[in-house]
Structures are given as C-alpha cells and as structure tokens.
Amino acid sequence: MPTHRMMRLAAALLAVLFLGTLTAPAEAASDKTLRAVVNADLKIIDPTWTTAYITIRHGYLVYDTLFALNSKFEPKPQMVDTYTVSPDGRIYTFTLRAGQKWHDGTPVLASDCVASLQRWAKRNAMGQHMVESMEGFEVVDDLTFKIKLNKPFGLVLDALAGAEAPAFMMPARIANQPIDQQITDATGSGPFIFKKDEWQPGNKAVYVRNAAYIPRKEPPDYLSGGKVAKVDRVEWLYMPDNNTALAALQAGEIDYFESPPLDFIALMKSNPDLQVLTIDHLGVQMMVRPNALFPPFDNYKAREALLYLTSQSDTMQAVVGDPSLFKEYCPTYFMCNSDNETAAGAKPFAKQDYAKAKQLLQEAGYKGEPLVVLQPTDRPQYAAATTVLIDELRKAGVNVDVQSLDWSTITSRRAKKDPPDKGGWNLFITSQGGPDVASPMANIWFNAACEKANVGWPCDKELVGLVDQWAAESDPAKRHAMIDKIQERAFVSVPYVNVGQYFQPIAFRANLKGVLEAGVPVYWNIEKQ
Amino acid sequence: MIRVILRKLGSTAVVVAVVAVIVFLLIHISPGDPAAIIAGDRATSADIEHIRQSLGLDQPLIVQFGLWVGRLMHGDLGVSLFSRMPVATLVAGRVEPTVSLAIATMLFAVSTALPLGILAAWQVGRWVDRAIMVLAIVAFSFPIFIIGYGLVWGFALKLRLLPVQGYTTLANGFVPYLQHLILPAVSLGLVFMALLTRMTRSTMIEVLGEDYIRTARAKGLGQLAILLRHALKNAAVPIVTTIGSGIALLIGGVVVTESVFSIPGIGRLTIDAVTQRDYPVIQGVILISSFAYVLVNFVIDLSYRLFDPRIQG
Secondary structure (H helix, E strand, O other): OHHHHHHHHHHHHHHHHHHHHOOOOOOOOOEEEEEEEEEOOOOOOOOOOOHHHHHHHHHHHHOOEEEEEOOOOOOEEEEEEEEEEOOOOOEEEEEEEEOEEEOOOOOOOOOHHHHHHHHHHHHHHHHHHHOOOOOEEOOOOEEEEEEEOOOOOOOOHHHHOOOOOOOOOOOOHOOOOOOOOOOOOOOOOOOOOOOOOHHHHOOEEEOOOOOOOOOOOOEEEEEEEEOOOOOOOEEEEOOOHHHHHHHHOOOOOEEEEOOOOOHHHHHHHHHEEEEOOOOOOOOEEEEEOOOOOOOOOOOOOHHHHHHHHHHHHHHHHOOOHHHHOOOOOOOOOOOOOOOOOOOOOOOHHHOOOHHHHHHHHOOOOOOOOOEEEEEEOOOHHHHHHHHHHHHHHHHHOOOOEEEEHHHHHHHOOOOOOOOHHHHHOOOEEEEEEEEHHOOOOOOOOOOOOOOOOOOOOOEEEEEEEHHHHHHHHOOOOHHHHHHHHHHHHHHHHOOEEEEEOOOOOOOEEEEEEEEOOOOOOOOOOEEEO | OHHHHHHHHHHHHHHHHHHHHHHHHHHOOOOOHHHHHHEEHHHHHHHHHHHHOOOOOOOOOOHHHHHHHHHHEEEEEOOOOOOOEEHHHHHHHHHHHHHHHHHHHHHHHHHHHHHHHHHHHOOOOOOOHHHHHHHHHHHHHOOOOHHHHHHHHHHHHHHHOOOOOOOOOOOOOHHHHHHHHHHHHHHHHHHHHHHHHHHHHHHHHHHHHHHHHHHHHHOOOOOOHHHHHHHHHHHHHHHHHHHHHHHHHHHHHHHHHHHHOOOOOHHHHHHHHHHHOOOHHHHHHHHHHHHHHHHHHHHHHHHHHHHHOOOOO
8 A cells, every 4th residue: 555545544543433432421539439449359249148347348338237336335326217035135126227128129028037037147147146045037017017035135236236247137038038048139228229240350430420319317326327318429439559559549530549558658648639547446457367276276386375475566566557547556455445355364465575575485395496477479468567567576486487379278277277387287377357355255356166166266265255255245334344354364274475466547538527436438428529 | 364264263262272271270279268258357257158059169170160161162151250251251341441551552662663663763872863872771660550540640630731640431532541641651662662773773773774775775776765654664574473471471571560559351351350259250351351362363463464475474
C-alpha cells in the first residue's frame, strides 16, 4: 500500500477515535457514591461459611440483626421490636418490628429468623454454646418466636448481637440450604442491597441503598440504633498495594480507606483534606499461641515461661511504632477498655524476666531442642511481632527453628497435629478483634477444650468449667465478678500469651460526615458533603 | 502453508497439555490449604474439615485430576473455591484490562523504540547515539514499581493530569480509557522500550554496513528511504523476535503493574488465586495464558515468512 494512503488511513482512524471521545459519556463520580478501599478482598459472601472479617462487614451492609451492641456493649433490639424473658430465664420471646422486608420484597417473618438462627448456630462458637443449652425454637406467629432453654445460658442476647460474628437474618429459603453449601444469594433485609452482577472478586463489590429499609427511630449508637443509608451507592475497592490506596485517597479518587498501614497515619494526619479516626476503642489483641500437644509447651510451666519472656511494649513498638496507637501494657486477657478488663493474676508477669523464664523452661524439661516458630512472610505486622518473639526466645536460651512461610501455608500447617520436627510447629503469632476477645466464650483462642479447642489444643477442664459457669449466669454484675477467677486460672494454664493491644484507625476524605465509631467499619449514616 | 499451520497447531496443543499437567501437580503438591483460608483465622479444625470435604479437597489427587480433566474436555474450567463463580467468567472479566494494557504498552514501546533505535544506528558513535543508549540503560535499570510510583507522584498527585489508579472500560469513553492506561503503559513499557531500542540499533548498524545499502546510497536514494524501506525491512526478523519474547516479559511485568495501578486484570487474578490457593482459578488462568503465549509465538513464527520469504517450514 502506498505510504500516502496508509497515512490517510491512520489519520481517519485517529479522527474516529477522537470523535468517539467527544460523544462518549464521561465517568463522573456521583456525590452519592461512596468509594472505599477495604482491607481484604470480598471473595465469599456467606457469613456462616467463613469467619473472615471482610465477609462479616459485607454482612453488616446487606443483613440486619435481631440485636446489636451499643457503645456500652449492651445488646439492644434491632430487628426486634419487643422481647420478654420468663422469670426463670429459660424462655425468651421476641416480636419483630412490623413492616420489615427482604430485598426481594417479601416480608420478614419469624420463621425466617428461626431458620437463620439455626444456620448461624451450626458454625458460630457462641451460637453452638447457646444451642447446647436449648430445648428448641418455637414460631408463635408471623412476627413472634421463642427461644427455649433447658439449662441456664445468660448470654442469649449477647450471642445474637456479637459484634464480630452476629446472627445475620436472611430469608428461610436461603438459610435452609445445607450448611456445607455456600450461600450465593445475598438477599437480606439490611440498609444496602448487594449488586451481585457488579461484583468482581479481586477488584470490586457494589452495594446500593435499600429504599424499603425502615430504620429504627433511635439515633445510631455503635452498632445499634437507626441505620440510615445516606449515600445511594457504596463501592468497595480492593487494592493490594497500600501506597496506591493512599495516593488515591490523597487525589480524591476514593473517599474512605478502611485499614491504612499504621506507618501512614502520621502522614495522613498532616493532610488537611483527610481525617483519621479510631472507630474501634477495643482494638486488636496480638497473641502468641503455643502448641500444647508437644514438649515443652505440653507443660504449663513452659507456657508460663512465655508470659515472663515476652514484652508487650517491645512487641507493639515493632508492630505499630506510634505510641498513641497501642497500649504500653495491658494486664488483661479480655481487652483493656472493655467491661471485662481485670488485672487479676497478672502482677507477676508485668515485668519481663528472662532468668525466671529460663528456670521455668528447665523445670518443664526443656533441654535445648529446636522449637519451631512459624514466621509469616506476607503479613508485616505478624512478621514484626514474630521477629521480636524470636529474639526474646533466644535471650531466654531457646534454640529457635524459624520457618518462614506465607500465611496460607501457615494456616494449613498450624492445623497439623504432627510433631514439630515432622511438619508440625511449636509457636506462631496471630491476632483477634477486641469485641470477641473481650468475652471468654467468644474468644476461640481462649477455649481450652482440648480436642475441641482451636489449633494449639490447650486442655484445661477447670478453665472451661469456669467459663461455662460464667456463661450460664444471666446477671451481668455476678458475671463480672466471675471474670477475675477465670483470668487467674488462665494465667496458670496459659492457653495463649497476650503480646499487646493496638488500635487500627480508618482514614477518609474530610468531606465525609457521620462516620460512626462502631467498632467495625459500617457505611450507614455517612454522607458526602 | 496450511500444513505448516496444522503442524504448529498440533505442537501448540501438546505444549498446552504438558503445561496443564505440570501446573496441576505443582499447585497441588505445594503447601497450603484453601479450606483453611476459606474458613478464616477464627475457624476451628472441625470447620476447616467440613469445608475441605464439601469442596472435594479430601479426595485423592488422582481423582481430583481426573475430575478436572473431565470437565476440561467439556470446555469447563471449573468454579472458584472461594466465590463459587465460574473460572471462565472470572477470567473473561479480566481479559479486557490486561489486553488493553498489553496493547498500550506494546504501542508505546514499539512506537518509541523503533525511531530511537533507527536514529541511534544512523548517528552511531555521535552524541545522539550515546544519549539514546544512556536513556535505554536508565529505563532498563529501574524496577517497574519504582517507575510506577514516580509517575503517580508526578503526573497524578502533583500535576493532577492523570488518575492514580484503576481501569475504565472503553465503553465509558476513549479519553477516560486512555487516561487510565497512560501511566501503567509507560511504566511497564519503559523496560521493553529500552530492550527493543538496543536491539533495533544493533541490527540496523549491522544491516547499514551491507553492500546493498552502499549500492542504494551510490544510486542516490534518500536517507529516509534507505533507513525505512531497505534497512529496516531487512532488520525486521530479529526485531520481531524481540517483540515476541517481549510478550513473556510483559506477562511478568503485568502482575506488578496491575498491582501498583490497581488494574483488575489477569495478573492480579493470578496472584490472588496463588496466595489463596484457589486451585481451579490458578489452573484455568495459567492454561489460558500459556495457550495465548504459545499462540502469539505461533503468529510471530508465521510473520517471519512475510518479512523474509526465504524462511520455510
């Protein structure tokens, strides 16, 4: 083809392309669209199928709960209008608010709620405990149902409201699916509707305002009160690179950054266009988990040695850095700032003591064998805490075998009951959110039920018995008094070691108003100005 | 020619089949348990075991392989262990951003590298040549993510000319589409541009020393005609080979670029699937990617015949 004809063709092509740009619709960010970078990718939309926090947060958008916690951590009615408890504390009768509808337009019925509770209780730790104390459910009419207990269980309302794993309500046609089948229909009755057709795992999840939602009249208070959606659309964006998310927030391409790295906080605070807010005043507890199946940690003295050799402030300094974002020292298993905070039994361990740790390890029969510590390579905060732990162990004379692995491999390896030198492990670091940790029953790492306990399998029937007694007590004041005994026992058998409590703030553009300090990121009450 | 194409297609099928078997074995023998990841950090061992059973991950490896191959024979790549969405749907949603990025990158790299390489060869030994070579070395030496962050800082945060991140489909208009591609394409394309500039320069220098070029000059042909019509066409085969092998370079670079610029493409899908041990997605993506890669090389093989009719078979 002659050169001048090719040039003419190219010119024509360019002209068409630019003509296209004149007529093409511009991508305009609506003022009613809230764009948020979330801390993980939403891959699973069934809150009973996984314990992943991102799925629970998705649940808060699309589902509603029977009860919700207020800022004093008291369960308050949410979908429930009124409720009564029989004088013997064995029968709870709930009446739902009238006029509530599922996203498909059908009415919310008591039978739906019972089906949802049955599904939830098959997987949720608190739900399982509740069901073990139950005679059954009874649907009285379209809006009323009963929970009948056959033995005392004082945490019924707390279990239903649990901040990190509440009982989300869904239509019976969905809740009745077998528990081994993942729910793929996210129909709920919450303030937002999930747009499944726009969901792109690994990139984006979209929610639109549920116009049919009837919020409670009370003002929002933590997770309770009126859930008024003030934006038309919420877009969750998953950005694997935090630097990109920060730049996007600075440039105004996103409105809300759910979990900014803690070393970004100072920079963000200095930017007048941004606001940094701690929405969770309980924070996160970081913990060292010993494997109680194998020496030396099958001996409680070796686990006690961990209490002496670890330092919360050193760990938090490495993990967080900014002293305003962590507790220098928190003596309780049950989160400082919570109702269950207590220093009972903690005094001997307030000061790091390597000599005592060495002595206890020797008494436990430790003779310098290599101890396998799992160090994650792809979770910076866990990696930093593990580095401190390794240093502390070595200072206490422990022969440490560091195994650096990605988190996915650690989650499968830690589930193995093989001896440490044959593919098992001795120690790893993990963390858990405050609301769960604050309850000795909801905190799965505190459960010392041997084979039934979580990985690490601590075994202390006395501790389990004390927790059961605590859960059976319905009087909050009496329950509070029992916490000291539980903690004193925990410092003897040491299911895990608390190595610090820190706070993860969120960041958002200054034109966002109404961001709630609800413990978890929620998207109702927020408006763009 | 048809026989050549059929033979090449046959060998392509063999390569893809070998890749399929290797990928399946590699990901299943590597440590990690998708059931534990699905269950989450607060799940009990019993929860994890329930999930493992319900997903069929407790089956022997040979059974899982047989099921996968059986589905593959029916054109079914399976469903994600996590989202339960078909792998084909997940991949289809990621093709446009990656292909757009790859095309934009190639356009940027080729359209800058060829003139620079030709110019450097023409001006060999002079300051222009040296300046171009310094530029090529600098572009080749910087990691993609450093270039990416630098471009974002300059063009998105300071000058506010281009967006920081994201991808917008062509259906939303050409300007936003292009705006979202410029920075990623430049940061990904610089390395490739440097490689191609050096290759074009050295090949052109070699060709420009040939007797027929001297003859063309003696006949009084213009410099532009000599460079483009005679020299470049004869230097094309190694340059096209470099472009083909550059696609492999792109596949590696796309992963980083898509992460830095938050582009929802195949690279990010692959990395996410690998870190989560989402076996069907890993298998599907690698199978499709290897097929695409073999196909590109196949097309490049065929293109040699266009540039040099002496190449047969």
